[in-house]
Amino acid sequence: MSKADVSVRTGNIKQMNRLGPLLALTVASIALTACNPGMLEDGKHLQPIPAKIKDKIRKIGSTEKAPIYIRIFKEEAVLEAWKERKDGTYALLKTYPICAYSGEIGPKKREGDRQAPEGFYAITRGQMNPQSSYYLSFNLGYPNKFDRSYGRTGKHLMVHGSCSSRGCYAMEDAPIAEIYSLGREAFSGGQRSFKVHAFPFRMTPENMARNRNSEHFAFWQNLKNGYDHFQITHKPPKVEVCNRTYIFDPQGASHFDATGPCPDYTVEPSLLASLKTLRQKENIRFQQAALKLEQKVQEKEVETADAMVESQLELLERKQKISEGKNPDGFLAGLIKGNPAPTAASQAALPVSGIAAQSAPSASIALAEPETEAPSGGFFSKLTSAIPNPFGQKKQPIILPQTDVSETINTLPQPRQ
Known part of the structure; x- marks a missing residue:
């Protein structure tokens, strides 16, 4: 075989070696297509x-x-x-x-x-x-x-x-x-x-505060660490799992056992400093948001309770007027509804039960008589003195404890359920 033939043959072998992976991929693609x-x-x-x-x-x-x-x-x-x-x-x-x-x-x-x-x-x-x-x-x-x-x-x-x-x-x-x-x-x-x-x-502090009572909150705290790493670096964090917890961008350790204790590891110093600064600011925002939400809940409870008390008092007032033979809707409202206020003669002739039947409560009242103050020692005075109002004072706002910044940065968090 001449030197030229040997050279050509050698070149063909090298070319086939270079094309080998590509040919294998092509064959695999053809098989998958079949x-x-x-x-x-x-x-x-x-x-x-x-x-x-x-x-x-x-x-x-x-x-x-x-x-x-x-x-x-x-x-x-x-x-x-x-x-x-x-x-x-x-x-x-x-x-x-x-x-x-x-x-x-x-x-x-x-x-x-x-x-x-x-x-x-x-x-x-x-x-x-x-x-x-x-x-x-x-x-x-x-x-x-x-x-x-x-x-x-x-x-x-x-x-x-x-x-x-x-x-x-x-x-x-x-x-x-x-x-x-x-x-x-x-x-x-x-x-x-x-x-x-x-x-x-x-995973903003406000959204975390809104969901702070969820059974998944500890799990979401763990997710937020990875979220924060990306927010700071704009690079997807390296993710490991140990102690049944996500760990992000660890350095100095090569083996992580998902269910075993975490090895000693560090976080790049500038990233760690940025995380601490971010956490300090967000802890304040979290506490402020949680306090506002708690106050809204308390205000809603008070409003609901006040509405219930007012409704009960209105009902008692109507009953009191009916028992006294008065039209609880007032004179003009009674005329509009066809229920004029009773005269002295009709009051004497008509039993209290009949007046009550005429004066059924109505959802729409056009004009009502001005409310008169209950006389001292009367029915309403006895009622208010006998039944204390549990909603008279608002609850004191709940002060949320300061979150430990190091819990999710310097030390290993507990397993997340």
Whole structure:
């Protein structure tokens, strides 16, 4: 064999080696297509990123193949798509409406509870489903390590199209197609998995105060730590699980056991300082919001109680007037209703029970007689002296204790139920 032949043969072998992974991927794609002949026919999973979204990507300083990050807010029913910029931070690309989700705010705990998950999830290429029965979808990966540490069960929890949900987050078809295309291009650009962080609501101090009495509050405190990390850094936090608790951006430890005690770890000093500052400010806002809410509840209780007392007093006053042979609606109102006030003669001739029957209470009173002050020692004086009014004084406002800033930053929080 000549040197030229050897050279050509060697070059062909090198070229085949370089094409090997691509050929394997092509063969796998052909095999998958054979199992799902509709894949190449509808092409919905291959829809390009819309031109408007491409233009927005450029405006925020990102690229089509840059990594993506998704946040879900259940109560507000929105999904946010973020794109990574050149400096490694993420910018909001677009906010999509969630068409439907199952259940209420709060985590999913067991198969069949019809709750949409809350927590921190990672989506790999294998979790993308181009042949979904709900147009397009991707699997959230529930239960994750945190969920499993509590024995939570469930499967096939998706973000999908078709606007129909039984434990999933459902979108209209056009939005899920855009989101799917963003994920597909990010994988093509080298992102191994994109993060989906699902929250019950936007985790402001005011929203936390509004939900402070929920059974899920401790769990939401844990979620808020991850929310705060992103708010400060604009980078999706690294998420670990230990002591059945989410841990964010830990440094100095390599192994985390979801159910075991947490190893010693640290948080980057500047991030830790920013978290402390944020927590101090938000604790004040939380206490102020909680106090306002508590005062509103107390005011509502007092208003309801006052209305009940006034209603009872009005009823007693009518009965008192009827027992004295008077028209409880007043002379003019009685004429309008056809119930003139009784004369002395008719009063003597008509028993009290008959007057009471004529003077049935009415919801609409045109003109009423001015109320006269009850005589001293009379019926109402005896009534008010005998029955104390428990609603006479408002409750003292509840002063909420100062939240310990270090509980969720410097020390390990307790397991979250």
